[in-house]
Amino acid sequence: MSCSTPEVPSVVLDALMPNARRLVTNRRGSTVWEVFGPRGHYAVKLGYPIAATADWPAQPWTALAPAREAAVLHRLGFDVIAYGEWEHGTWNFQPWHEGPDLHRLWEPCREPDPVITPHTSVALGCVxxxxxxxxxxxxxxxxxxxxxxIGPERTHLIDLALARGGYVPQGYDFPFRGCLVHYEAPEIARSVLATGEAEPTQQADIYALGATLLISATGWRAVEYPDDAPRPVQRQAVANGRRRPVKAPGELGELIDAMLSHTPEDRPTIYELGKALS
Structure with a gap:
């Protein structure tokens, strides 16, 4: 597929009858549109395959990601999600969630002389x-x-295309090959390095949440490696547990350190985190 921005397929336009739309994200293999219309306020996701380059292998799974996410959301009981196929891959639309993401919300906490510290109530909403x-x-x-x-009434966890835990139609399923290395648990990194694949776990989610809270609060990654390092080098640093001596301010610091434990069994469960933050 060319590098031009894909337009919303006509089947989606016919379903939503939008009177306005805005391109939110345009990255390799995926675009997201915010769509307004008489039938509601929606996020429209389009997936298409990533062609191979000198630096990256081909990634055909990105074409299936919107349909896979919609199938997951259906399994979780969100019946308003629609999805289907278009000429380059798959699409879905789902209700739009209003609010900033965590990184943007905590931007003032990362100033050189911050006047506020990360609120535990925000962390609790994520938990x-x-x-x-x-x-x-x-x-x-x-x-x-x-x-x-971070919405006005609750925090929403989005982008479930890589989630595991129940049935997904075989035609839309694909192996888990890791995620953004900044948030990848050591055991996931080791598995991807060894086999090219891994199995997402709730313990790995806890590690990723710790890394998420840390980078949002401080601007620092949990693991140290050069910014321009190839992805296998990044993963090896994560697998080796090369943690930065960085601690989040306030009472979150100790919790985040526990979440980033190298051994999965040493990390708190999501329920222990909720109790601690409550």
Whole structure:
């Protein structure tokens, strides 16, 4: 597929009858549109395959990600999600969640002389959103700051295309090959390095949540490696547990340190985190 921005397919336009739309994200293999219309306020996701380059292998799974996410959301009981196929891959639309993501919300905390510190109530909202998923037997697999939307009434955990925990139609399923390395647990990194694949777990989600809270509060990654290092080098640093001597301010610091434990069994459960933050 060319590098031009894909337009919303006509089947989606016919279903939503939008009177306005805005491109939110345009990255390799995926675009997201915010769509307004008489039938509601929606996020429309389009997936398409990533062609191979000199630096990256081909990634055909990105074409299936919107349909896979919609199938997961259906399994979790969100019946308003629609999805289907278009000429380059799959699409879904789902209700739009209003609010900043965690990284943007905590931007003032990362100033050189911050006047505020990260609020534990915000961290608790993230924990509660992840706990809701874990209580249904699922692991998210792609926990990161951009996937926590801090709404006026509750925090939403979005982008469940990589989640594992129940049936997904075979035609839309694909192996889990890791996520953004900044938030990848050591055991996930080791498995991807060894086999090219891994199995998302709730313990790995806890590690990713710790890394998410840390980078949002301080601007620092949990693990030290050069910014321009190839992905296998990044993963090896994570697998080796090369932690930065960085601690989040306030009472979150000790909790985040526990969440980033190298051994999965040493990390607190999502319920222990909720109790501590409550």
């Amino acid at each position: 509660e959103a992840l706990a809701e998923l874990h209580s249904k037997g699922w692991a998210h697999g792609d926990v990161q700051p951009a996937h926590f939307i």
